Amino acid sequence: MTEPQEPEGREEPDRPTRLLAPEEAREVLAARQERGETIVFTNGCFDLIHPGHVIYLEQARALGDFLVVGLNSDRSVRALKGPGRPILAEVPRAWILSALRAVDMVVLFDEETPLELISQVRPNILCKGGDYRPEEVVGKGVVEEDGGRVEILAFHPGFSTTDLISEIRRPVGGEG
Numbered sequence: 001m002t003e004p005q006e007p008e009g010r011e012e013p014d015r016p017t018r019l020l021a022p023e024e025a026r027e028v029l030a031a032r033q034e035r036g037e038t039i040v041f042t043n044g045c046f047d048l049i050h051p052g053h054v055i056y057l058e059q060a061r062a063l064g065d066f067l068v069v070g071l072n073s074d075r076s077v078r079a080l081k082g083p084g085r086p087i088l089a090e091v092p093r094a095w096i097l098s099a100l101r102a103v104d105m106v107v108l109f110d111e112e113t114p115l116e117l118i119s120q121v122r123p124n125i126l127c128k129g130g131d132y133r134p135e136e137v138v139g140k141g142v143v144e145e146d147g148g149r150v151e152i153l154a155f156h157p158g159f160s161t162t163d164l165i166s167e168i169r170r171p172v173g174g175e176g
Contacts, residue, residue, distance in 0.1 A: 019095075019098060045081065063127065069097050069107070071106050114139060127150075
């Protein structure tokens with residue numbers, strides 16, 4: 001079986017970057033910040049994209065000019081979520097995120113937290129969902145020392161990757 005390849009011809013004008021290494025991302029983002037653009041950053045596993053993710057990413061994107069999503073690598077997801085996760089590997093997860101209109105760039109990170117990545121990309125705004133308190137947000141100090149801020153976005157109950165996986169794995173009609 002061959003490794004999936006990035007589909008050709010998917011980049012839009014003014015969206016030349018989608019899945020970048022941290023070093024490449026920093027270069028692109030620094031140039032955008034020099035032009036006065038506001039860089040927004042969020043992160044997560046995004047194992048199975050559901051409506052809660054889409055709503056959250058659209059809200060994050062609305063806070064600035066360019067949304068960067070730090071995506072946990074497969075190893076990082078396993079460390080956080082345990083065996084059996086992720087359901088989708090990192091490249092397909094990155095492709096799905098990149099296809100969303102709200103997402104301008106995806107950067108994979110292998111650590112359990114995005115602190116190193118946040119330190120590299122230096123966003124103006126760091127977002128997390130409403131299940132976090134500002135003081136719990138990893139990277140808060142890095143962003144604030146640059147004059148940026150942390151935004152906690154509304155939590156949308158009823159959407160959960162863990163619940164979705166449980167529902168998919170539940171026997172139907174007593175079969176199993």
